[in-house]
Amino acid sequence: MSYNGTPIMHAEPSVISQAATTSGQAGALERARRVAEKLRAGTRRIEDERALPPDLLEAMHEARLFRLLLPTSIGGDETDLLTFVQVTETIAAADASAAWCLGQGSGCSMTASFLKPDVAQRLFGPRNAVLAWGAGVQGTATAVDGGYRVSGQWSFASGSRHATMLGAHCKIVEANGQPRLNAAGKQADCTALFPRAKAKVRDVWDVMGLRGTGSDTYEVTDLVVPADETLDREGMDKVVVKSTLFRLPTTIIYAGGFGGVMLGIVRGTLSDLRAIAMTKTQRGASSSMRESQVFQSDLAKMEARFRAARALLHTTVSDVWTDMHAGRALTLDHRINVRLASTHAINEGVDIVAEAYRAAGSNAIFRQLPFEQRLRDAHSVSQQVQGRPTHYMTVGRHLLDLAPDTMMFL
Amino acid sequence: MSYNGTPIMHAEPSVISQAATTSGQAGALERARRVAEKLRAGTRRIEDERALPPDLLEAMHEARLFRLLLPTSIGGDETDLLTFVQVTETIAAADASAAWCLGQGSGCSMTASFLKPDVAQRLFGPRNAVLAWGAGVQGTATAVDGGYRVSGQWSFASGSRHATMLGAHCKIVEANGQPRLNAAGKQADCTALFPRAKAKVRDVWDVMGLRGTGSDTYEVTDLVVPADETLDREGMDKVVVKSTLFRLPTTIIYAGGFGGVMLGIVRGTLSDLRAIAMTKTQRGASSSMRESQVFQSDLAKMEARFRAARALLHTTVSDVWTDMHAGRALTLDHRINVRLASTHAINEGVDIVAEAYRAAGSNAIFRQLPFEQRLRDAHSVSQQVQGRPTHYMTVGRHLLDLAPDTMMFL
Amino acid sequence: MTASPAAAQALPRATAGAYLDAVGRARALGPLIAASADTVEKTRRIPEPLLTELHNSRLLRLSLPRAFGGEQDTPMAYFRAIEEIARHDASIAWNMFVANSTVLIAPFLEPEIARAIFTNPRTLMAWGPPNACRAKAVVGGYRVTGRWDFASGCRQANWMGAHCNVEEADGSLRLNRFGRPTVRTLLFPVAQANLLDTWNTIGLRGTASDSYSVHDLFVAEAYSSTREDPDLRRVPGPLYAFTMQGLYAVGMAGVATGTARAMHEAFIALASKKTPRGLGLLAASAAIQGEVARNQAKLDASGAYLDATLAAIYAAADEQAVISVADRGRVRLACANAVQAAIEVADAVYKSAGVDAIFPGSPFERRFRDIHTMSQQIQARSAHFEAVGQILLGHPPETFL
């Protein structure tokens, strides 16, 4: 029961701010639940192959999960933020790597809103369209006739193995070798999109957790990309699709989505823990786990911390969405609130997973049970930039009326 | 600013489940905010007099705060549960003792729903009507013609100093000296109500925190109480007023209200902490508190824990109310969820207050600043039955499909 | 093994045997202190005969050089003796800590002056921490007007001190050899100070850590000194190779762990008889059992760590040269760890004791307030961990003492 991805102990989340959500979202969560069962059954394969196997990838495409944050005009869902967070949680309760790929792919797919409609349709129209990219402005785009000549290397490209397209964040250089400056007088950047086949992808992804994300390294040399298949991610004013979703910066998407991933890992772990507690008596213990007062109490404490972190993330993203949907602008308060809720979910989450793992006893060390993988996965999610404890400092500065130390994660 | 009860750092709570709330509630919260300012200014007097001074009591009556949970038929508000929780938080951010009296008085006032309309009007109609009682079935009610002859002694009667009525939980004894049994064959109990003046009240309330609650001991000897001024608290079927509020047992009211009290203490403490951090540099420290990265980070962590505990309590009571308002029955799941959310708020809360107190540095030990009182108050709320860590065990049993060890606090 | 607070107390204190003398004298005072604790809190004074017995025990002179009539005992004995006193009353222990801290000025005084001040066996000195006050350099000494706070023990003191910056005749500030404004400590009989009744606090009320002021007071050069340069000390011995800040930390650690130990012991006694409404005997709860053991481990581990740290450094300390920055970091870390452990144990015990704990007269209520007053003192600040971290990371703070 716990092993097929259906949560046992957690009531369905209350639907908050129902009025503000878009249509079709209940469908997204329901589709996610169905796929989750398959993913749970295949989680060992995902880890061993360090990628989503074709049948599971197909199930995710069939459920249109990589289309949640694509414009409806090209067949996307444009789900609201809360639904997106709930979907990542649902998938992560089954398999964290799949959920991570979904979170990352969804964030990347927001680029469609920057493209001309026909280009967006051409690139993101296919049912299996997935864009992946590596972090940081690591390449160079030299202006050529009708586009750019792109060279560079990028790492940590989660989902690169099932991506149909890769993206390349580049500094723009003029044909004469001079850096191109933007309106503010700083180095101008662009992101170029191209078919995965055009890049040389190197398999470097041998890590402790989230092994199934296949977060490889790739490079291109002197690849010419047409201008309309490039975009400026910083220029929110250049977004073509004007609906609520596409007025959100991707920092909010990533914060919410990866917060959801951690919550899903926690939910799965607590569900598994409850399942073994129903039958197990630890060697030398005077009562079964289920009858142990200490275990009962610890389980409820973990549950309370999980529910509280989840309630905060849900109400926070829901408030942001409600305001945005009512036409209000995204404020620094909004950004700070999401940052705090997401950071808290990730930091609380990894602690709860570690505690649950310990409570599960000696069986938990074996690969036959899900605990050790969830422990490794949670401890990989927490190491990523979204989980950084220094985000608390950024939020604290705001609470104290000081300017943020960095806007990079707001 | 922080000292007059207006929270600085906390955005207004998102209004959850708006559809399910009753009318007039926004008014209740707004009235509470206005009274809070006066209470904050008078908090030292409340503590020194170990009771609500007449002018502050009058301000609470003027704002009709003791009428939140009285039937509309006798001029009460019948507020929804979330509003009640928010009001206790608002008052507790100003003064915890006043909020504790409000929580306790509101719980006691639910008895009005058990009384015949004319009796309810007679007892609870006056604008300053407040009922207080001590814990436990500590007295004897002997059946006499038209009522009972009551004797006994009760302790921990919070709010007894401003109460107009006292209540007495008694075992019922027949005129012949035999115990009266209820339908289940067990000892039958009743609660008798009578004017405060009829009892002998002893001032025993010398404690570390919540000093202003005046939780005295009182006794009566051979006091005759008419039958229609008594009630059976256990008999939810005997409730006369059938609206949503009065289908809730008082355990839910106390759990929500005292959870709200702790959240208010936390909110007040964090607000005070932020205020001193804006100006203070600790002796020997290299930067001001405001500029200290460690302080910034700790403040944000405390804020996150506060917001998460609060979001959980709010969404939980809101879900219960929504279900009840839709005519559904109160389930064991509802009770468990409220128990967990309240216990978590109280236990997280006292930890946060202790941490904030420490962060405030050496000034915090002096009575001139609010920290030491809030520390004492929080550490008194947490010692009360609502905060017991063993509640986690009760909840854990439910999560593990075992029957509750006790229903006393569910 | 039987169920009693003694069970907890009897757990090994690794090296306690070596300090039996001071610790034994402290233990002998226990019943008298316990019997006086309510009075101490209420009157904010140490009543007779307790004050005389404290003087007789020489526990207020553990850190005073033998040359001036002190015990000059080891820091390990000092820690464990204060801890023992704090088991009975935290305010008395605090004032014992303060008495043994102010005498650390003695090695920096001219010997005849020190001897004159401490020849009275009941001499006690009190002062508050430095602030921005300035003394004017005048012929033969200093002239000062100012006010200081937190002067624990001033109500029993016959001598007071005041830490001041020094303003030269030309209005400039006198600098020390590190190039910073010097802080000079001026000593004067308590009669020359104006004691102010300001100590209205949540806890440690018995310490009467009041404020005091002086107006246009002249203090002769010989009755002044500075604590800021360890190399200026005139009395040899490994005790004084420790820095003053380090010994402050040791004393404060003893007050904290003794207070927490008393709460822990009282809780063990309570757990064997308390049955909360609707629950079983506290002692029968697995959660309580686990917590009692964790608390025991926290107290014993932090104590053993501080014992071992002090003993190793004491054994290796030079008669004259001050201990190294690395060793100062070790002392500070072991003390900060002990204070932290004490606060954690006190909080856990208080929480588990339930509603009993909020009533005055319980073994928990005053101690809870006391330890939450200590927790705000500079020695308990978590910034100490950061400073030690800088040492461990290879970048010691510039003036770490």
Place this chain on the structure above:
Amino acid sequence: MTASPAAAQALPRATAGAYLDAVGRARALGPLIAASADTVEKTRRIPEPLLTELHNSRLLRLSLPRAFGGEQDTPMAYFRAIEEIARHDASIAWNMFVANSTVLIAPFLEPEIARAIFTNPRTLMAWGPPNACRAKAVVGGYRVTGRWDFASGCRQANWMGAHCNVEEADGSLRLNRFGRPTVRTLLFPVAQANLLDTWNTIGLRGTASDSYSVHDLFVAEAYSSTREDPDLRRVPGPLYAFTMQGLYAVGMAGVATGTARAMHEAFIALASKKTPRGLGLLAASAAIQGEVARNQAKLDASGAYLDATLAAIYAAADEQAVISVADRGRVRLACANAVQAAIEVADAVYKSAGVDAIFPGSPFERRFRDIHTMSQQIQARSAHFEAVGQILLGHPPETFL
């Protein structure tokens, strides 16, 4: 003090001087172990020349009686030597702990049998914890069929053991003097067992804690014994006055704290060079500084506590009589505290190391997996705190060992 892992390592280990011998030999093996660690994990075997060097160091025989060619060293030396080995590789340290645990059967064997088994200086014994298996009593010994798990070290062992209940000829279970079914340990050459490759775990992969089975195996009475009654031991000395479970706890504590210490030291080195994206140097962060100091305090305090506890009990232990239940509780508490501290430090370090920590080859990744395998072992269970709490509360568990 300079910025290097050595800074942390150099902090005082109160009494380390006394055990320089075993600890020194352990330290000398460090580089070879570190160089072999990848191979150990990958092959789940201890490669040559490391295995031979381990035998030569006699670290695998610290707990074996001198009478049978062992070192019979102190528990304090044992703890610190294992900790030192674990700084370099946790799996090797774990197998050192197991080797020194299984030899604790020797004092319970007839001396000539023990001598025969251990006369080979490379003798290593392995077994898994007791389960429900039964051996049938037959003429001259026992006949047994069964399977056991978690047999750490079996891939290097030449002798195996099996813990069994004994079924008499009439089908009844043999009882011990406490009236419960006896658990008898049968010993046999490894060739008589069938080793099963089952050890697919998150960490401590190098321990190859595989399963094994035997089928209808005859073991002579003389090659059997029981560990359950401390009074049956034939070798005197304070080391063996400690209970077997107690010494297990000591060994496990050493593995845990050594692993955590290595992570802590590696983090200090990392912090001085790592600048995370968008942030300053790790070592310059006040939060990191505070955490490094807290981690240092946790490791040093728990170590000093265990040192002090073992030393006090060892010094007072009888040559023959087993230590008291109260002392057993002290050993257990100090060990559980050390394991808990190690896990907390490892978790904190891992978190602060950021994304670096997830890659194999970093000083954090394997150790994190190792310590989270240890954390699930019976010695690391938090129920130990509850058992000790029962002792402190005056109601010791019936068969506390």
